[in-house]
Amino acid sequence: xSQPEKRLEIPFKITVTRAWSVYLGRxxxxxxxxxxxxxxxxxxxxxxxxxxxRLYGEPVAAILAQSGKKVLRFSLPVGEIxxxxxxxxxxxxxxxxxxxxxxxxxxxxxxxxxGDAGGYLAAxxxxxxxxxxxxxxxxxxxxxxxxxxxxxxxxxxxxMVGSFYQPKTIIADVDFLKSLPPQExxxxxxxxxxxxxxxxxxLFERLEHKKDAxxxxxxxxxxxxxxxxxxxxxxxxxxxxxxGARAILNFGHTIGHALEAASNLEGQHGAAVSFGMVxxxxxxxxxxxxxxxxxxxxxxxxxxFGLPVHAPQVTPGELLANLxxxxxxxxxxxxxxxxxxxxxxxxxxxxxxxxxxxxxxxVCR
Numbered sequence: 007x008s009q010p011e012k013r014l015e016i017p018f019k020i021t022v023t024r025a026w027s028v029y030l031g032r033x034x035x036x037x038x039x040x041x042x043x044x045x046x047x048x049x050x051x052x053x054x055x056x057x058x059x060r061l062y063g064e065p066v067a068a069i070l071a072q073s074g075k076k077v078l079r080f081s082l083p084v085g086e087i088x089x090x091x092x093x094x095x096x097x098x099x100x101x102x103x104x105x106x107x108x109x110x111x112x113x114x115x116x117x118x119x120x121g122d123a124g125g126y127l128a129a130x131x132x133x134x135x136x137x138x139x140x141x142x143x144x145x146x147x148x149x150x151x152x153x154x155x156x157x158x159x160x161x162x163x164x165x166m167v168g169s170f171y172q173p174k175t176i177i178a179d180v181d182f183l184k185s186l187p188p189q190e191x192x193x194x195x196x197x198x199x200x201x202x203x204x205x206x207x208x209l210f211e212r213l214e215h216k217k218d219a220x221x222x223x224x225x226x227x228x229x230x231x232x233x234x235x236x237x238x239x240x241x242x243x244x245x246x247x248x249x250g251a252r253a254i255l256n257f258g259h260t261i262g263h264a265l266e267a268a269s270n271l272e273g274q275h276g277a278a279v280s281f282g283m284v285x286x287x288x289x290x291x292x293x294x295x296x297x298x299x300x301x302x303x304x305x306x307x308x309x310x311f312g313l314p315v316h317a318p319q320v321t322p323g324e325l326l327a328n329l330x331x332x333x334x335x336x337x338x339x340x341x342x343x344x345x346x347x348x349x350x351x352x353x354x355x356x357x358x359x360x361x362x363x364x365x366x367x368x369v370c371r
Contacts (some may be wrong), residue, residue, distance in 0.1 A: 214306075
């Protein structure tokens with residue numbers, strides 16, 4: 007880990023069922039105790055997956071141990087299997103066998119999968135104990151760690167069991183991103199483009215005008231900060247997805263989740279969302295909502311960052327079959343997030359199935 011630099015604290019506090027702050031900068035993982043009072047807890051449980059534990063488990067555990075508190079380490083398997091009921095049961099058993107009580111703190115270190123599974127472990131163990139998120143991937147830092155959505159998969163479907171349970175704080179250290187493989191960077195970039203397309207035209211155009219697909223830490227910090235601020239605003243308006251405002255964050259995810267369910271895209275959430283954004287953009291244009299000239303721009307930016315605009319590995323029928331499990335479905339019909347223009351999404355849209363099938367036939371090749 008690099009030497010700590012002066013931290014950048016995003017200048018807002020997220021006020022929902024309980025308020026918490028996001029800290030963003032370089033070298034922050036070495037100073038976790040500056041952002042949360044570790045000494046206030048009976049014990050500290052570091053929850054990671056096996057890959058993250060191998061890279062960072064020992065040094066982060068040593069940092070936590072400086073508090074003088076007992077530090078336990080629990081590693082989930084790598085990939086979506088970590089979000090299975092069996093992995094969750096192993097987590098409960100570990101906590102129980104080690105006498106972890108309601109005054110403990112779970113420190114969730116990793117990407118979106120450990121964040122979801124570890125967060126749900128915290129939400130459900132002893133009816134809820136405190137946890138913090140220390141996201142190590144770009145996707146988690148810009149999206150999944152923020153907002154308190156935690157959960158596990160069930161019956162072969164993503165996130166079918168879960169809760170809204172807010173962390174005490176989020177500590178996003180961009181130095182972790184140095185170790186990410188290209189695929190993980192693409193996963194995060196897809197979510198960043200989601201924010202740009204659905205909520206922030208300037209953010210989209212910043213990426214559109216970028217000459218290459220590589221980012222330095224100095225470039226990433228303001229991008230991550232902007233995405234975190236956008237998500238925080240939505241979460242504060244609709245914490246538990248009851249008013250419909252939070253649905254804007256699902257742009258690209260309607261078909262994206264169907265693609266993940268229908269094909270073997272383990273660890274490629276960004277590819278699924280990219281494909282989903284292409285489908286939603288083309289539908290928007292066919293409905294006369296989005297300028298026809300916008301879709302080539304959108305697809306060109308996705309391709310520049312190595313994200314797919316076609317899905318040859320599935321059929322339209324397979325995707326349509328999985329749409330019925332979308333959590334935004336109402337009255338048996340999916341509710342789409344579409345675009346009125348780049349930077350302005352529209353939620354709760356009904357789309358004729360014939361049009362969906364037509365667009366899917368174009369891109370499933």
